[in-house]
Structures are given as C-alpha cells and as structure tokens.
Amino acid sequence: MAETRGVLLPAYVVADESASMGPHHQALSAGLASLCNGLRAEPMIAAKVRLAILGFSDDVQLRQGLSDMRTVERLPMLAVRGATNYGAAFADLGRRIPHDIQALKNDGYKVHRPVAFFLSDGQPTDGRHWHEPHRRLVDREATPFAPNIIACGIGSARADTMLQVATRREFAFVAVPSADIGTAIAEFFHALTASLVASGRALAGGEPQLVVTRPEQFRLAIDEV
Numbered sequence: 001m002a003e004t005r006g007v008l009l010p011a012y013v014v015a016d017e018s019a020s021m022g023p024h025h026q027a028l029s030a031g032l033a034s035l036c037n038g039l040r041a042e043p044m045i046a047a048k049v050r051l052a053i054l055g056f057s058d059d060v061q062l063r064q065g066l067s068d069m070r071t072v073e074r075l076p077m078l079a080v081r082g083a084t085n086y087g088a089a090f091a092d093l094g095r096r097i098p099h100d101i102q103a104l105k106n107d108g109y110k111v112h113r114p115v116a117f118f119l120s121d122g123q124p125t126d127g128r129h130w131h132e133p134h135r136r137l138v139d140r141e142a143t144p145f146a147p148n149i150i151a152c153g154i155g156s157a158r159a160d161t162m163l164q165v166a167t168r169r170e171f172a173f174v175a176v177p178s179a180d181i182g183t184a185i186a187e188f189f190h191a192l193t194a195s196l197v198a199s200g201r202a203l204a205g206g207e208p209q210l211v212v213t214r215p216e217q218f219r220l221a222i223d224e225v
Contacts, residue, residue, distance in 0.1 A: 004108060004109065004110050005107065005108040005109050006047070006048070006109055006110070007048065007109065007110045007111070007112065007203055007208070008048060008049070008050050008104060008109050008110070008111050008112065008203075009048060009049050009050070009111075009112050009114070009115065009196075009199055009200065009203060009208075009210075010049075010050045010052070010066055010097070010100060010101065010104065010111060010112075010114040010115075011049055011050065011051050011052070011114065011115050011116075011117070011196055012051075012052045012053075012054060012066075012093065012096075012097070012114065012115070012116040012117070012147065013032075013035070013051070013052070013053045013054065013116075013117050013119075013192065014054045014056060014089050014093070014116055014117065014118045014119070015028065015032075015053070015054070015055050015056070015078055015119050016055075016056060016057070016084060016119055016120040016121055016122070017055040017056060017057045017061070017078055017079050017080055017081055017082070018057045018080075018081070018082055018083055018084040018120075018121070018122060018125075019057075019080060019081065019082060019083075020084070020121055020122055020155065020156075021080055021121055022080045023181075024121070024181055024182050024185055025078070025080050026182075027181075027182035027183075027185040027186055028078050028185055029077065029078065030186065031185050031186050031188065031189030031190075032053065032075065032076060032077075032078060032189065033075050034186075034189050034190065034193065035051075035189045035192055035193050035196075036051075036069055036072065036075050036076070038193035038197070039051065039069040039193065039196065039197070040069055040070065042197055042200070043070050044204060045196075045197050045200035045201055045204065046068065046069045046070050046200065047068070047070065047200075047204075048200040048203040048204055049069070049196050049199075049200045050066045050067060050068060050100075050104070051064070051066065051067055051069055051196075052064055052065055052066040052067070052096075052100070053076040053078075054089065054092065054093075054096075055078045055079060056084075056085065056086075056088055056089040056092070057081045057082030057083055057084065057085065058081070058082035058083050058085055058088070059082075059085070059088050060088050060089055060092040061079070063076040063077060063078060064076035066100045066103075066104075083125040083126075084120060084122045084123070084124055084125045085124065085125060085126045085130070086120070086124035086126060086130035086134070086165070087124070087126045087129050087130035087132075087133050087134075088126075089118070089130075090130060090133040090134040090136075090137045091133040091137075093116060093137055093147065094133060094136055094137045094143060097114055097137075097143070097145050097146075097147060098143065098144075098145050100114075101114065101145045111145075112203070112208055112210075113145070113146070113147065113148060113210075114145060114147040114148070115147055115148045115149075115150065115199075115210060116147045116148070116149045116150070117150050117152070117188075117192050117195075118149055118150065118151045118152065118165055118166075119152050119154070119185070119188055120151075120152075120153055120154070120157045121153075121154045121155030121156065121157055121181065122155055122156045122157055123156060123157065123158060123161060124161070131164075134164075134165065138167055146167075147167070148167050148168070148171065148210055149165060149166050149167045149171065150166060150171045150172075150173075150195075150212055151163075151165035151166040151171065151172050151173070151221075152173045152174070152175075152188050152215065152218060153173070153174040153175065153221070154174070154175045154179070154181050154184045154185065154188075155175075155181055157174065158174070159172070159174045159221035159222055160221075162174055162221040163221050166221070169220075169221075170212070170220065171212060172220065172221035173214060173215060173218040173219065173220060173221055174218060174219060174221045175217055175218050175219075176217055176218065176219055179217040179218075183217060184215070184217050184218065187215040187216045187217050187218065188215050188218075190215065190216070191213040191214065191215035191216070191218075192213075192215075194211075194213040195210075195211050195212055195213045198211035198213070199211045
C-alpha cells in the first residue's frame with residue numbers, strides 16, 4: 001500500500017459578489033489578501049490546508065481552485081456583479097467538493113471533512129429555491145464529503161437565514177447592527193484566518209479538530225420565535 005502523503009483540511013471561501021457589495025469591494029480584496037498572506041506566514045500550518053475561493057452572484061465563479069497557499073504566486077481577486085443566488089453557491093459546492101476530495105485522495109492524502117466559510121450581505125434573491133441544493137450538500141448520506149458550513153451575515157442578511165445556511169447553530173453569525181460593513185468584512189477574514197491556522201495546528205499536532213473563531217463585531221445568530 002502506498003504511504004500516505006499527509007492529512008489535509010480542504011477549506012472553501014464562498015463570498016457574495018452581488019452588486020450590493022460594490023461599496024465594499026476594497027474591503028473584500030484587502031480581506032482576501034490578508035487571508036492568503038496569513039496562511040503564507042504559517043508555512044507549517046499552510047501545509048495542512050488547501051484553500052479555494054468562490055465568488056457567487058447570479059452564478060459562481062472560481063477565483064482560486066483548491067490550492068496549497070505556499071505555492072500560489074498570484075492572489076485571487078473577487079468581483080462585483082449581479083444578484084445573490086444562494087442556490088447557485090450550494091449547487092456548485094455539491095458538484096465541486098466530491099471532485100476535489102477524490103483528487104486529493106488519488107494523490108495519496110487523507111482528507112478531513114471540508115469546511116466552507118460563507119459570507120453574504122443580503123437575503124437570497126432566489127427565494128426558497130436554494131433550500132434543495134443546500135439540503136443535498138449537507139446531507140452526509142447523499143454527499144459523503146458534505147462540508148461543515150460557517151455562515152456569516154452582514155448588511156441585510158438575516159440571522160434566521162444564516163442559521164439555515166450553517167450546519168450547526170454555533171456556526172452562524174451576524175454582524176452587530178452598529179458594525180461598519182467594511183470593518184465587519186475585515187473581521188470576517190481575520191477570524192477565518194485564525195480558524196484555519198488553529199485547525200491546521202491541531203492537524204499538525206495529531207489532534208484534528210475544526211476550530212471556529214467568532215469574528216469581532218459579530219454575534220451568534222439567534223432567530224425570533
């Protein structure tokens with residue numbers, strides 16, 4: 001039997017690129033750069049993580065395929081365009097993740113359950129149509145490589161929606177009402193970096209766990225009853 005090359009955590013950043021994010025494009029770009037540079041600054045940890053960047057609006061655009069950040073020379077760039085189609089994002093992940101995981105396994109790696117960090121500043125423009133692709137994505141019988149999803153809402157994104165997106169209640173966050181959106185985006189990427197570094201460190205130490213860091217100026221999402 002071939003020797004295992006290592007153990008990896010696949011991570012997907014799923015970022016809202018809808019038109020309403022236009023005023024915050026600079027914050028998105030800066031946050032993404034800080035994430036990539038933060039992983040590069042921790043090469044031993046980055047070795048345990050593979051990172052993909054997806055931008056969603058009317059459809060999904062792959063901004064960076066699942067990559068070892070130690071070898072990526074050009075930073076990925078997000079755009080601003082279109083609507084806020086949640087269903088497109090979840091359908092894309094449902095197709096993409098099994099393909100990516102199988103490719104890593106074929107390369108000789110052991111793979112932990114992937115994690116997706118979802119960021120949106122608005123409610124889904126596809127109504128309730130996103131529920132079915134989301135259900136298939138997180139159903140571990142239908143999708144054995146179903147990801148853990150951490151959902152962060154800013155702007156007009158509602159707490160109850162983030163609770164539906166996240167795979168656990170403690171994985172759903174919304175920015176506090178007084179938060180500046182640009183600052184909230186920066187804090188999202190800062191917390192994302194901290195989560196990946198801590199999770200990678202746990203993998204490197206032989207005690208794998210997913211560490212989820214709450215972004216500053218965010219609170220746990222709580223729905224109304």
